[in-house]
Amino acid sequence: MKPKTNKTLIITYYWPPAGGPGVQRWLKFVKYLPDFGVQPIVYIPENPTYPLLDENLVQEVSDKVTILKQPIFEPYGFASFLSKNKTKKISSGIIPNKKKQSFIERTLLWIRGNMFIPDARIFWVKPSIKFLQKYIEEHKIETIITTGPPHSVHLIGLGLKKQNNIQWIADFRDPWTTIGYHKALKLSDKSAKKHKDLEKEVMNSCDQLIVTSPTTKTEFEQITSKPIEVITNGYDIEKVEKKSMDSKFTLAHIGSFLSERNPRILWKVLSELVKENKDFANDFQLKLIGAVSKEVLETINEFRLEKYVNHLGYVSHSEALQEQRSSQVLLLIEIDSEATNCIIPGKLFEYMVSERPILAIGPENADFKNIIKETNTGVFFTYDEKEALKSQIETYYKQFKQNTLQVNAIGLQKYSRKKLTEQLATLLTEH
Structure with missing residues (x-):
């Protein structure tokens, strides 16, 4: 010893x-x-x-x-003479969609991987x-x-x-x-x-x-x-300055929103809901906090959801915690790939103690699926469960309207x- x-x-x-x-x-x-x-x-x-x-x-x-x-x-100083913005994005993990990469982006990726x-x-x-x-x-x-x-x-x-x-x-x-x-x-x-x-x-x-x-x-x-x-x-026990709950029915994504995480299933469901339900359209807001890839924003526009977006950009950790706790529902999105089963996003644990329900989308065997289930902190969907996802958002919206939208977490202490x-x-x- x-x-x-x-x-x-x-x-x-x-x-x-x-x-x-x-x-x-x-x-x-x-x-x-x-x-x-x-x-x-x-x-x-x-x-x-x-x-x-x-x-x-x-x-x-x-x-x-x-x-x-x-x-x-x-x-990175040498690479940034090609494009400071593209270099910064690649160094932070935001890699453009393969089909939409420019010559500069392809060059930077080759240099990063091979040199x-x-x-x-x-x-x-x-x-x-x-x-x-x-x-x-x-x-x-x-x-x-x-x-x-x-x-x-x-x-x-x-x-x-x-x-x-x-x-x-x-x-x-x-x-x-x-x-x-x-x-x-x-x-x-x-x-x-x-x-x-x-x-x-x-x-x-x-x-x-x-x-x-x-x-x-x-x-x-x-x-x-x-x-x-x-x-x-x-998660850590942190003093978070109280902020009033969003008056809108906000679905909030906190953290980097990478190209490969682009959940078309979610954008389709939301576009249907705003068309079918005028009240939902009036109340809904998509809150994006952190770096968001160009491809994600383009897809949101494709589904005509841009007017519902409130993109706050990167904020401090303390501000991110405030935004989590004032949002109605928290989005947790992971790439639909067997390779990402092992990824348990760090924000999951802060989400879990925010007392807000988590709406998660990821690969079927994702490790974080089990954590959400065992702690009763939200609901998980795969990328082919469109109708179930739509039904859950409708349920959350009804609870929002009735002022009963909440979560009753269990067994968080071990995290x-x-x-x-x-x-x-x-x-x-x-x-």
Whole structure:
């Protein structure tokens, strides 16, 4: 057994003031780890190129954490001379529909996939290993954690593991080669093999893997025999300034709305409802918060729903929580693909404690379907359940009109950030 308090070095690219879901997981783990006898030391880039910024999150960083920083060279500056806007979108995960990609977009994707393996943060690996090797020796660090994406962060762990008798835990917030956008990177056979080889080496060199979903665990068990623990994302107890409920019947989507997530089934249902029911048409609003792909907006226009759209763009995390809790119904959309069964969107857990019903659409065997069902926080539909989806929206609308639209969640406690950190701390102290 380790002593009661142990130092753990956490290597991550995303950290406040980065915005978006990637930063939340370790920001919250670090907040609660000291409660379980773990002293967190966080290593981050000094000058990162974050596609989204949320300065408010800086205030949430624990005062019990030690922060280490080293400069990073990122090639996005060179790519942005082609198109700053397109570069920013691709770096934030918004990949245009394959049929509608411009020459610049195709070029950027090819560069991203083949010249920077596993990703554009690869140039941070060698200097980080050199810097952290010295720090580990001087401060007698026994455990390191790497969290990806970007998966180049795991290569820092790999390098340090080769030089030290150290416990290394690799946390995969998303899969590596089976993630949906991986196929869009226009990889050559040689590049695809290199990704696979690196993925296998990381998984078989670390001492422990952490994943965020049961499906990812099953996938990874085909690659490695190393122990794999499922620790999902979760919700934190946060003070959210009260905002009055929307007077409109708002269906709200919070977060990036990617091209591949474009739910034509939903737009068709909504277009039918506004045509068939004048009251619904008068009351309905589609609230979009966050980056929305051009293809999604074009499809909304195709179904003549544009006049019902309230697109707020990117807002701070605290504002997003306010908007969640003031919306009538929350939309959770995932790509209709077997490859996305493992994706449990981080916003699901914040949705679950918002006390608003979730309307979810995704692949039949999606892991998040089970969570919604077990917590009684909403309803899930596949992409071929059009009539059932329409009926559910009509039911929610009737409840809205009767002022009875609510949700009675059960069993949420195990998804609290503190409970999940306890699970992580147990892993750290058992090794």
